[in-house]
Amino acid sequence: MAQHFLLSAKARTLSLASILRMSDDQAHAAFVAIRWSANDGEPVCPRCGCLAIYTYAARRIWKCKACNHQFSVTSGTIFASRKLPIRDYLAAIAIFVNAAKGLSALQLGRDLDVQHKTAFVLAHKLREAIGSGQADTTLSGHVEVDGAYFGGHVKQENRKEDRKDRRLAVNQTGKRQVVVVMREREGRTLPFVFRSEDEAVPTIRERVVSGTTVYADEAPGWDALHARFDTKRINHSIAFSDDGACTNQAESYFSRLRRAEWGQHHHISGKYLGAYAREMAWREDTRRQANGTLHGLATAAALSHPVSRMWAGYWQRNQA
Structure with missing residues (x-):
């Protein structure tokens, strides 16, 4: 009998170990390539859409020549005002998509070594991003x-x-x-x-x-x-x-x-x-797609989704 696709090697095109071995520069480059894939990985101002950009040498940020807006790879996205390293977000998305029946915030928090609150909000931000495609x-x-x-x-x-x-x-x-x-x-x-x-x-x-x-x-x-x-x-x-x-x-x-x-x-x-x-x-x-494809889809959804109105500053509003 033919082997189910999800049991085959073709379904495993991404490993968590490969993400955790990334340097900070490699993880940042991966985020840049995914966010601005439509522009061949070249940054675009999230405020005015201008393609003319200054690049800072000392920090991983850019400045728009048209509106002088400074931005990073996560500015204006659901990961805006992030606290964790970018590599941790790539790892979190990999852990999230590899869980066929969903992932609890407790498990995600243990895997990333962060508080339950942090994992809870991060998982819900990912749910909001991947679910936004169903709106229309x-x-x-x-x-x-x-x-x-x-x-x-x-x-x-x-x-x-x-x-x-x-x-x-x-x-x-x-x-x-x-x-x-x-x-x-x-x-x-x-x-x-x-x-x-x-x-x-x-x-x-x-x-x-x-x-x-x-x-x-x-x-x-x-x-x-x-x-x-x-x-x-x-x-x-x-x-x-x-x-x-x-x-x-x-x-x-x-x-x-x-x-x-x-x-x-x-x-x-x-x-x-x-x-x-x-x-x-x-x-x-x-469900029939390789985990590397799922990782790319979830990451692209998160980086194309605006700042969450529900989850930005969730705990500061003392919600439970």
């Missing part, structure tokens, strides 16, 4: 739609007579949310977070092109999709697939997200559920 995406062709609920767990009482029916709304915490995924067959994956599945219908109408064939299960929240799309339903109590009608690729996405929750993070706050959902969508869409 629309799907077409054959799209599977499904939802899965996360959070709001109510711990069962010890004694049977004290236990409550956790299915009733009065006995729930109100924190449960549903991740609704729209997944193009052999294409992109778009997740969103809602309070219930039926709330996702307007977003599905907005993100899925008219004329698309939509596949969904028998949940009543998807009944409204028939008015706009050619919708095929599958009753999972009878079969998982019937004459092409299935949501198996959507379920594959939820499998990865569940494994990330159970095996890596153990708990995902509802406040950040969308960020983790978008991360797993990116991982699912790029």
Whole structure:
């Protein structure tokens, strides 16, 4: 039987050891080449876009001849105002993309020898950067739609007579949310977070092109999709697939997200559920690519993403 691509040598085109052996100059040159790849690695002013640049000999910064703005390779990016060496960021991205089921901040902090707070913010900055590519995406062709609920767990009482029916709304915490995924067959994956599945219908109408064939299960929240799309339903109590009608690729996405929750993070706050959902969508869409390619994609996304409005100065605002 043929070997799976991810088990082959072709899937391993980047090693963490090679990054850690880089000198400061080599790591900086790698960042420069990735950030300004469209200009053959030549710096461009992030403020005015001017190509006429002064280079400083004593420090790794540049100055724009047009607007006199001084900038570094991370200025105006999600890594702006960095404290760690550039080599550590390259290593962090390598560790992040090599984790097929996600990476906990605790593990990242141990690998980089930094505080949990530092690793937590860095990982979320990477999630924001790689997830930003989903902002304006629309799907077409054959799209599977499904939802899965996360959070709001109510711990069962010890004694049977004290236990409550956790299915009733009065006995729930109100924190449960549903991740609704729209997944193009052999294409992109778009997740969103809602309070219930039926709330996702307007977003599905907005993100899925008219004329698309939509596949969904028998949940009543998807009944409204028939008015706009050619919708095929599958009753999972009878079969998982019937004459092409299935949501198996959507379920594959939820499998990865569940494994990330159970095996890596153990708990995902509802406040950040969308960020983790978008991360797993990116991982699912790029799962067949070599780790060197993933490292390049994640680094390019981070260096093309502006300063984060959410994570810049996160702990200084005393958020938890």
